Amino acid sequence: MIPDELNEMAEEHSQKQNSFAHRIHVCAAAGCRSSGGEKVASAFEDEIKERGQTEKIAVKRTGCMGLCAEGPMVIVYPDETIYGKVSPADVAEIIDSLDGSPVERLSLDSEMPFFSEQTQVVLENAGRTEPESLEDYIVAEGYSGLITAITEMTPDEVVNEMTKSGLRGRGGGGFPTGLKWSTVAKADGDKKYVVCNADEGDPGAFMDRSVLESDPHRIIEGMAIAAYAVGADHGYVYLRAEYPLAIERLKKAIRQAKRAGFLGTEICDTQFDFSIEIRLGAGAFVCGEETALMASIEGRRGQPRPRPPYPANYGLWGFPTLINNVETLGNVPTILRKGGEWFASIGTDDSKGTKVFALAGRIVNTGLVEVPMGITLREIIFDIGGGIPGGGNFKALQTGGPSGGCIPAQYLDMPVDYGSLAKVGSIMGSGGMIVMDDSSCMVDVAKYFMDFCRTESCGKCIPCRAGTPQMHKILTKITNGEATHRDLDILKDLCDLVENTSLCGLGQTSANPVKSTLKYFEEEYIAHIEQGECPAGVCKFKRTGEVINGCSS
Amino acid sequence: MPLKKTQPPSDDKRWKLINAAMRRHGYHRSALIEVLHAVQDAFGFLEDEALEYVADNLTLPPSMVYGVATFYHFFTLKPKGEHACVICTGTACYIKGAGDIIDEIQDKFGVGPGETSQDGKFSLLTARCVGACSLAPAVVYDGEVAGHQTPEDVIKTIQEWFGNDT
Amino acid sequence: MVAHLNRKRRDPVRTRRKVKTLKINGLDVSGTDEQTILEVARENDISIPTLCTLEGLSNIGACRICLVEVEGARRLLPACATLIDEGMVVKTKTPRVVEYRRKLVELLFAEKNHYCAVCVSNGHCELQQLAEDLGVDHIRYPYVYPELNVDATHAELGVDHNRCVLCQRCVRVCDELEGAHTWDMMDRGENTRVVTDMHQNWGESKTCTECGKCVQVCPTGALFKKGSAVGELEKETEFLPYLKVMREEQ
Numbered sequence: 003m004i005p006d007e008l009n010e011m012a013e014e015h016s017q018k019q020n021s022f023a024h025r026i027h028v029c030a031a032a033g034c035r036s037s038g039g040e041k042v043a044s045a046f047e048d049e050i051k052e053r054g055q056t057e058k059i060a061v062k063r064t065g066c067m068g069l070c071a072e073g074p075m076v077i078v079y080p081d082e083t084i085y086g087k088v089s090p091a092d093v094a095e096i097i098d099s100l101d102g103s104p105v106e107r108l109s110l111d112s113e114m115p116f117f118s119e120q121t122q123v124v125l126e127n128a129g130r131t132e133p134e135s136l137e138d139y140i141v142a143e144g145y146s147g148l149i150t151a152i153t154e155m156t157p158d159e160v161v162n163e164m165t166k167s168g169l170r171g172r173g174g175g176g177f178p179t180g181l182k183w184s185t186v187a188k189a190d191g192d193k194k195y196v197v198c199n200a201d202e203g204d205p206g207a208f209m210d211r212s213v214l215e216s217d218p219h220r221i222i223e224g225m226a227i228a229a230y231a232v233g234a235d236h237g238y239v240y241l242r243a244e245y246p247l248a249i250e251r252l253k254k255a256i257r258q259a260k261r262a263g264f265l266g267t268e269i270c271d272t273q274f275d276f277s278i279e280i281r282l283g284a285g286a287f288v289c290g291e292e293t294a295l296m297a298s299i300e301g302r303r304g305q306p307r308p309r310p311p312y313p314a315n316y317g318l319w320g321f322p323t324l325i326n327n328v329e330t331l332g333n334v335p336t337i338l339r340k341g342g343e344w345f346a347s348i349g350t351d352d353s354k355g356t357k358v359f360a361l362a363g364r365i366v367n368t369g370l371v372e373v374p375m376g377i378t379l380r381e382i383i384f385d386i387g388g389g390i391p392g393g394g395n396f397k398a399l400q401t402g403g404p405s406g407g408c409i410p411a412q413y414l415d416m417p418v419d420y421g422s423l424a425k426v427g428s429i430m431g432s433g434g435m436i437v438m439d440d441s442s443c444m445v446d447v448a449k450y451f452m453d454f455c456r457t458e459s460c461g462k463c464i465p466c467r468a469g470t471p472q473m474h475k476i477l478t479k480i481t482n483g484e485a486t487h488r489d490l491d492i493l494k495d496l497c498d499l500v501e502n503t504s505l506c507g508l509g510q511t512s513a514n515p516v517k518s519t520l521k522y523f524e525e526e527y528i529a530h531i532e533q534g535e536c537p538a539g540v541c542k543f544k545r546t547g548e549v550i551n552g553c554s555s
Numbered sequence: 556m557p558l559k560k561t562q563p564p565s566d567d568k569r570w571k572l573i574n575a576a577m578r579r580h581g582y583h584r585s586a587l588i589e590v591l592h593a594v595q596d597a598f599g600f601l602e603d604e605a606l607e608y609v610a611d612n613l614t615l616p617p618s619m620v621y622g623v624a625t626f627y628h629f630f631t632l633k634p635k636g637e638h639a640c641v642i643c644t645g646t647a648c649y650i651k652g653a654g655d656i657i658d659e660i661q662d663k664f665g666v667g668p669g670e671t672s673q674d675g676k677f678s679l680l681t682a683r684c685v686g687a688c689s690l691a692p693a694v695v696y697d698g699e700v701a702g703h704q705t706p707e708d709v710i711k712t713i714q715e716w717f718g719n720d721t
Numbered sequence: 722m723v724a725h726l727n728r729k730r731r732d733p734v735r736t737r738r739k740v741k742t743l744k745i746n747g748l749d750v751s752g753t754d755e756q757t758i759l760e761v762a763r764e765n766d767i768s769i770p771t772l773c774t775l776e777g778l779s780n781i782g783a784c785r786i787c788l789v790e791v792e793g794a795r796r797l798l799p800a801c802a803t804l805i806d807e808g809m810v811v812k813t814k815t816p817r818v819v820e821y822r823r824k825l826v827e828l829l830f831a832e833k834n835h836y837c838a839v840c841v842s843n844g845h846c847e848l849q850q851l852a853e854d855l856g857v858d859h860i861r862y863p864y865v866y867p868e869l870n871v872d873a874t875h876a877e878l879g880v881d882h883n884r885c886v887l888c889q890r891c892v893r894v895c896d897e898l899e900g901a902h903t904w905d906m907m908d909r910g911e912n913t914r915v916v917t918d919m920h921q922n923w924g925e926s927k928t929c930t931e932c933g934k935c936v937q938v939c940p941t942g943a944l945f946k947k948g949s950a951v952g953e954l955e956k957e958t959e960f961l962p963y964l965k966v967m968r969e970e971q
Contacts, residue, residue: 015634033689036700070689205645208686243592243629244685246698274599282592284627287683301587302619303626303906308782308802360688362647400646400821436646450649453681460626461887461906461913462783468828471911472862492861499824502797503785510796603919610919615904616928617918625907625920 004271005149008140022060024100025079028088029129030063031215032247033208033369038089039074045090049097052372059100062138065216067129069116070369079128084110084117103126111376115385116367121348123356124332125372128216133251136258139219145264147338148223152230152272160231161187164334166342169356173199173290173327174405174431175507176353176420182324185314186232190324194234196225197318197325199295200241200248203287204403207434209358211329212370214241214248214374217332218255222278224331226264227338229276232324236277240295243282252280287404291506294326294460305462306506327432329358349375353419353430363400363436366391373418380414383437394439398522402431404451404458407518408444427518429511443540445530448516449477455512466509469500473516475500480527483534483543490527494520561611564604573605577612584613587623591630597600600631628683636671636678638697638716640709645684647691652706656692657681659706664713677716743809752805759787759800762813769813770851773888774801775938777961778897784888786822786851789813797888823855831862832911833869834883835941842942843952846885849941869914874924877947878936882914884943891915891935891944893919898964901931915943 009515019025028034028043046061061185067075071085078100085096085108092108099105112118122128131138139145151160165180186194198221202210214221225237230426241249256278259265267275288294292313294304299318317323333355337345346354353375359382362368366388373382379399383389390396398408409416416422420430438447456470476493479485504510520527529535535545560582563570575595580586590613594605601624610620624630640660644653660679661667671678687693690702696712725876738753745758745767752761757780762769773784782802789800792810797818800811812818829835829848867884892904892915903926907916917923936944937956945954 032700033702035685036687036690036693074688079788161729202686203683205649205684206647206688207684208688211686244682278684281589283629284588284592285629285683286627298588299585301585301589303622308799310803362688362691363650368647368691372687395834403646434646436650436688438650444649447650450646457680457910457912461911462781462888463785464783464828464832465785466833467887467911467913471865472828472831475863495824496862499821499828503788503821503825505782505785505799539689606919616896616905618903618905618907618916618928621916621919622905622907626909 005153006237008145008149011137012140016141019060019141024059024081025062026059026096027062027064027067027077027079027129029065029067029073029075030133031128031212032245033066033070033074033212034073035247036107037073037087041090042074042076042093045093046097049093053097055097056358059097062132062543063134064131065128065133066125066212066370067121067368068125069110069367071367072110072369075129077130078104082112084112086110089550097103109402114372116388119358119373119377119381119386120374121374122529123336123345123348124213124329124358125216125370126336127220128212129369130404131217132154133216133218134254134298136219136255136262138399139217143339144219144335145223147335148226148230151227151338152270152274157231157233160227160338163337163342164231167337167345168342168349168514169330169333169337169345170353170420171316171327172329172333174204174402174429176430179330181325181391182212182314182326183231185312186234186322186324188445189315191320191322193236194232195318195321196229196232196234196237197295197299197322198225198237198239198331199292199325199327200239200245201283201295202242202245202328202432203290203458204405204434206360206362206400206431206436207403207432208360209370211242211245211248212330212360213328213358214245214252217257218248218252220316220332220335221252221328222259222265223256224326225278226269226276227334228326228331230274233273234320237279238299238318239278239280240289240299241280241282243284249280249282249517258278286460287454288460288506288508291508294506295325296323303460305460306508308505338548346465350417350419352421357418357430357433359433359435361387361435364390364394364439364441365437371503375419378415378417378419379409382418382435385415387437390439392435394441396437397442398438398444398447400428400438400447400515401434402429402435402514403434404430404454405507405514406431407514408438408447408522409518410522419541427514427521429514441538441540443481443536443538444526445477445480445536446538446540448519449474449481451515452477455508458508459512460506460508463503463505463509464504465503466512469496469504470509470512471492472496473500477516480530481536481541481543483530483541485531487531490531496508557680561608564608570608572597573609577609582613584615587613587615587620588627590675591624591625591627595630600634602632633671634675635680636675638677638679638713639680640713641680641682641685641695642668642709643685643687643691643693643695644681645686645688645691645693647688648693651691656694656704656706656709659710660713663710677713741805741807741809743805743807743811745811746813754804754806756805757801758789758791758798758805758811758855761805762800762811767813769800770854771801772847772851772886772940773890775890775893775926775958775961777958777965778890778893778938781889781893784886785825788818790815790818790822819855823857824861826852826855826857827860827862829866829886830857830860833885834866838941839951840884841945841949841951841954842884842956845952845955846942847940865911872917872923873947874922875926875929875931875947877931878922878923878933879945879947880915880923881943881945882915884941885915886941886943887913888940889915890940894934894938894961897966898961899930899932899934901928901930901932904935907971937963 078086289304298304782799787800788797
């Protein structure tokens with residue numbers, strides 16, 4: 003497809019869209035689907051058909067609208083009336099109201115901070131376009147970044163634009179994306195690969211799932227731009243098998259992109275060739291680590307290997323390989339369209355742009371938000387997130403999953419950026435934010451994460467394979483009320499050993515949840531040990547140390 | 556094709572799906588995980604004879620195929636029950652009581668995580684996070700995600716599975 | 722796998738090797754850019770304790786025993802899998818790394834049953850020697866001691882999983898030198914085991930050539946020759962480098 007054809011197509015499609023007096027967008031992402039979104043969408047279609055208004059009202063199944071707590075969500079355009087918890091029974095009433103005032107009992111305030119305080123880059127199309135429609139993506143200026151890149155820029159210029167944007171890896175590490183791209187671009191290799199890491203394994207994180215479900219073409223475009231910049235002609239998306247909807251939509255999008263000539267050979271009449279294959283993960287958290295991920299794509303056990311050599315020089319089958327996470331690649335098309343400087347104007351000095359967070363746990367507005375870097379935790383949790391339900395007390399925020407830590411209330415006014423989070427013993431991670439209130443026992447939370455690392459350890463290196471079970475056993479002993487101070491000392495010692503000697507990131511960071519809870523909530527550990535009490539009332543044990551229930555997972 | 560491909564272990568039509576998956580990847584060794592997904596989709600689990608068949612056709616050592624099949628927790632080497640109840644044990648679900656749900660099921664039906672009821676009616680599985688954190692605790696019944704589940708909800712659904720067929 | 726280290730050397734076109742100089746424990750040493758810290762250290766009689774690595778096999782950096790401090794590096798690096806670089810400053814026996822090594826060996830002793838007094842390898846065991854060299858006199862971690870299988874179905878050889886440290890030497894020698902790939906790893910985490918073929922008895926393996934190389938490279942008494950009594954089994958690994966060179970010249 004060439005630019006003129008693209009404009010024509012966009013023009014035609016948007017005219018068709020505008021011919022409808024009303025467009026009803028029903029969220030069809032996994033969250034709202036689980037609460038019955040699909041039934042609502044078909045109820046709208048049936049009702050509209052019955053009333054003979056198919057020419058006047060359109061129904062669109064869109065991507066994630068963010069506020070999963072209020073699912074299934076519906077937004078009616080052009081008025082932008084937002085409805086939450088819509089059931090098929092409400093459909094007729096909503097259609098009746100289209101030319102009048104909105105249905106009060108279902109409508110949500112579009113001025114509420116959840117919507118008004120977000121800055122959407124990666125999620126700019128989520129909830130607005132149909133993920134399964136290439137035309138929708140093109141109307142939203144999709145693929146124009148790719149066309150600009152391959153028809154007007156040299157690969158070097160594309161890399162420079164990324165460097166200028168200051169984008170850092172959104173998968174957890176925060177490595178400067180421009181630097182990664184230029185390393186791969188400079189590396190020697192007869193062949194090069196681009197890999198999209200969509201093995202979103204952190205429990206409590208669902209940003210990548212949502213981006214792929216809501217806007218799959220964005221990832222294809224991002225990968226194609228990256229491939230052009232580094233000189234790759236083939237790409238893989240390594241995607242969790244646990245995300246069937248994301249797999250389905252991405253597959254469909256790849257087919258559409260191929261048909262439209264955005265993938266394949268001589269893309270947009272240039273010399274640039276690029277194709278994408280999906281490789282499914284199979285339930286191994288460690289495969290989020292880049293060398294394990296590559297082993298898995300090669301069809302092997304997902305065991306990491308020592309770095310260096312880095313994938314940028316020695317990647318898939320020994321060829322230079324660029325590995326970027328879904329959200330990182332999701333920023334790329336917009337950066338190309340609006341320029342690196344524009345992107346760098348958002349955020350802080352050390353962390354540019356926006357970050358998507360998944361809000362979950364004890365928080366009113368569970369869901370997905372995209373905010374500028376540098377916003378405070380308090381703004382995210384209490385303004386956007388609506389605070390703790392039922393008037394509970396905020397106790398800690400868990401970020402970064404099993405590699406991250408728990409941040410206590412005293413840091414709520416801290417800005418969210420890579421540096422600040424690291425300073426308080428956590429990490430940005432991929433963007434999962436789990437809010438905990440007084441009903442959570444921090445030792446139990448640490449035990450939960452250690453159990454996670456223990457079962458997800460690949461078994462290759464000694465400290466992670468043998469050390470995480472030892473730490474988990476001590477934490478179990480503490481939650482059972484059977485531990486002594488000596489156990490606590492050994493626990494601390496093991497944290498240091500596993501952190502400093504493990505082969506890969508999984509082991510190296512597995513101690514973080516323990517370390518951060520020990521740092522801020524040591525008195526809870528002590529209460530379990532000395533008084534045989536769980537301050538949160540989660541761990542229930544007799545004085546004899548016998549577990550009744552609770553802490554016996 | 557330089558190598559003669561071995562015949563499927565039986566004339567079950569599902570082997571055609573496996574052959575198609577291997578052909579699609581040009582019988583390349585790196586397709587192992589993709590092919591194992593195809594086997595599990597078709598048969599529900601990875602039988603020994605299926606693993607051997609895949610090893611032969613992708614010219615991989617049997618121990619390597621077995622090593623891969625056991626490394627990834629998504630793959631199962633034992634047949635699953637008629638119905639599957641997957642409890643999400645992601646962080647959000649955990650702090651909202653996924654553990655209690657598992658305990659209740661264990662108490663009520665005597666089936667622990669990874670186990671199948673004696674009559675083969677249902678399997679209880681756990682997942683590391685199905686990405687439905689905003690609906691925590693989430694349970695996946697035969698592939699359908701349901702949010703905000705209580706132990707009572709789950710027990711009721713499982714009892715319906717038992718009830719429907721008796 | 723750090724296959725690149727081995728692949729580079731096999732490449733006949735690549736002939737020009739660059740010489741690099743570095744400091745190990747204050748000593749000025751040199752090597753080529755294709756050598757690892759461990760190789761250069763050994764050439765200069767600087768000993769670095771190791772467990773999973775073995776000359777003649779690829780390096781995987783699994784056991785972490787050979788971790789060394791490299792100035793400017795963010796983390797400790799495995800000497801067996803880190804190529805030397807110009808101006809590198811390496812320290813191989815700082816109190817910190819020695820302490821870590823000792824703890825790692827303790828973790829191994831706590832992980833499985835390594836009761837030496839009843840082991841065929843007693844007195845000739847690399848793990849035992851390592852513990853002795855590092856001064857391991859007690860184990861600070863609670864013993865796990867899972868009860869694991871002993872597979873004695875093979876006519877002459879056997880495997881006792883209770884003694885296995887999962888160094889993957891058997892897996893590598895069987896794949897890289899014998900070409901049989903009878904051995905691999907199964908499961909993961911603390912449940913990881915070495916496995917023959919489709920997890921069937923070793924005696925029934927269709928791929929095993931009965932060459933016995935795996936037994937010779939095993940650092941402990943996990944792989945043994947049947948009929949050896951306590952302390953009787955001595956292993957020979959010197960054949961490996963020669964065999965490897967001969968294979969490469971063919």
